[in-house]
Amino acid sequence: MLGFKERTFHGGAHPPEAKKYTEKKPIEKMPAPEQVVIPLQQHIGAPTEPLVKVGDRVKIGDRLSEPKGFVSVPVHASVSGKVVKIAEMPHPLGKKVLSIIIQNDGEDAFSEAVRPDENYMDLSPEEMRKRIQMAGIAGMGGATFPTHVKLSPPAEKPIDTLIINGAECEPYLTADHRTMVEFSEEIVAGIKIIQKILGVKRTIIAIEKNKPDAIKKMRGVTRNDSSIDVIALKVKYPQGAEKQLIKAITNREVPTGGLPMDVGCLVQNVGTTRAIYEALARGKPLYERVTTVTGPGIKEPKNLIVRIGTLFKDVIAYCGGYREDVSKLIMGGPMMGLAQHTDDVPVIKGTSGLLLLTEKYVRVADPMPCIGCNRCVDTCPMHLVPTTLAEFADFKRYVEAEKWGIMDCIECGTCTFVCPAKRHLLQSIRFGKYEINLQKRKAS
Numbered sequence: 001m002l003g004f005k006e007r008t009f010h011g012g013a014h015p016p017e018a019k020k021y022t023e024k025k026p027i028e029k030m031p032a033p034e035q036v037v038i039p040l041q042q043h044i045g046a047p048t049e050p051l052v053k054v055g056d057r058v059k060i061g062d063r064l065s066e067p068k069g070f071v072s073v074p075v076h077a078s079v080s081g082k083v084v085k086i087a088e089m090p091h092p093l094g095k096k097v098l099s100i101i102i103q104n105d106g107e108d109a110f111s112e113a114v115r116p117d118e119n120y121m122d123l124s125p126e127e128m129r130k131r132i133q134m135a136g137i138a139g140m141g142g143a144t145f146p147t148h149v150k151l152s153p154p155a156e157k158p159i160d161t162l163i164i165n166g167a168e169c170e171p172y173l174t175a176d177h178r179t180m181v182e183f184s185e186e187i188v189a190g191i192k193i194i195q196k197i198l199g200v201k202r203t204i205i206a207i208e209k210n211k212p213d214a215i216k217k218m219r220g221v222t223r224n225d226s227s228i229d230v231i232a233l234k235v236k237y238p239q240g241a242e243k244q245l246i247k248a249i250t251n252r253e254v255p256t257g258g259l260p261m262d263v264g265c266l267v268q269n270v271g272t273t274r275a276i277y278e279a280l281a282r283g284k285p286l287y288e289r290v291t292t293v294t295g296p297g298i299k300e301p302k303n304l305i306v307r308i309g310t311l312f313k314d315v316i317a318y319c320g321g322y323r324e325d326v327s328k329l330i331m332g333g334p335m336m337g338l339a340q341h342t343d344d345v346p347v348i349k350g351t352s353g354l355l356l357l358t359e360k361y362v363r364v365a366d367p368m369p370c371i372g373c374n375r376c377v378d379t380c381p382m383h384l385v386p387t388t389l390a391e392f393a394d395f396k397r398y399v400e401a402e403k404w405g406i407m408d409c410i411e412c413g414t415c416t417f418v419c420p421a422k423r424h425l426l427q428s429i430r431f432g433k434y435e436i437n438l439q440k441r442k443a444s
């Protein structure tokens with residue numbers, strides 16, 4: 001077992017952790033709502049096409065859509081009931097997405113396809129990947145990249161190190177923390193599946209030091225397994241970003257524009273690892289997930305298992321509702337999360353948390369001119385020059401922005417967090433990346 005010493009990366013920041021609202025709260029199962037709105041696109045990649053029509057009756061776990069292509073995963077019914085509408089509906093990523101609306105019949109009837117398989121470890125790696133795809137599993141840390149694709153590295157890029165990401169460095173969020181404390185054995189069972197798929201011998205579970213109970217639990221369940229080590233990481237944001245995690249653990253640097261597989265690594269979130277186990281051992285597709293509902297703006301912060309498709313407003317009502325001075329609703333954490341303009345959007349596979357902030361916690365100061373302090377440069381974990389990138393993006397100088405590495409930005413928001421002039425650096429950089437991607441798509 002590796003030592004309990006601090007590992008970390010260059011740059012980063014120390015935003016207030018703010019985990020106190022929920023870190024000690026056991027995961028609770030939220031009852032299914034009366035209606036769910038299930039978007040057909042909840043992952044990065046090709047969209048899916050509906051397999052049901054209005055009027056159809058469905059059971060929990062029934063497949064609702066057909067993936068189109070390899071980089072695509074289906075969605076499943078999270079309640080039993082009747083399909084009452086298929087239409088474009090608001091989505092937490094800020095656009096309208098074709099969605100299937102199911103009226104819950106209250107019976108909680110399960111699909112015949114949801115059945116355990118005691119012999120799942122006898123499946124071939126190819127069969128395992130196929131089951132993971134058809135269970136609709138996509139990265140649950142927020143990235144939502146289809147998991148079976150990540151588990152299919154080309155032969156010329158073998159993986160020698162599997163990293164299970166339990167860092168959960170985003171302030172406020174505790175879904176992964178509680179999952180490690182309460183479902184540690186299922187995470188290990190998920191690791192065994194991934195080890196078999198990749199043929200990998202070395203696995204490291206990486207957890208920030210501010211979760212000593214999770215570290216203890218994961219060490220306890222892996223103590224007799226020499227293929228798995230548990231490492232305690234320094235508490236620093238963005239410790240859980242893939243490239244930073246790989247650097248901290250292996251001292252390998254993922255090249256510009258490259259992927260973890262380029263340096264023999266694969267990073268998998270703890271929630272996703274557990275979902276892999278549930279898919280293969282229980283035949284359970286991804287129709288619910290652990291989500292943290294937290295912040296000073298919610299009356300009863302909780303860690304919840306929520307059915308995919310549950311509207312934010314129903315989750316918030318289940319947690320006692322808004323506090324009077326609530327001023328901002330974010331899907332995810334304060335650093336990388338997405339501010340919402342409505343609570344009439346559904347929980348999706350990438351909803352790691354709902355954060356509700358009050359006026360006191362929401363910065364409204366107007367940006368001032370850059371004072372050249374260099375703090376954004378010193379803290380950027382990707383060794384970028386955020387102030388210059390933001391300027392290039394603001395003035396639409398995209399060629400120069402690319403030369404200066406704008407596409408390497410991992411959108412961690414550290415530069416914005418540390419800027420004393422309150423400049424909206426990440427906002428400008430995100431916009432620049434979006435425009436560059438758009439131009440490339442148009443050109444191809």
Ligand code: SF4
Nearest residue numbers: 380409410412413415
């Ligand atoms: S430029 Fe990008 S990677 Fe660097 S600190 Fe800012 S958001 Fe993070």
Ligand code: SF4
Nearest residue numbers: 370371373374376419
């Ligand atoms: S941190 Fe803000 S003020 Fe300082 S150099 Fe960067 S953009 Fe300018």
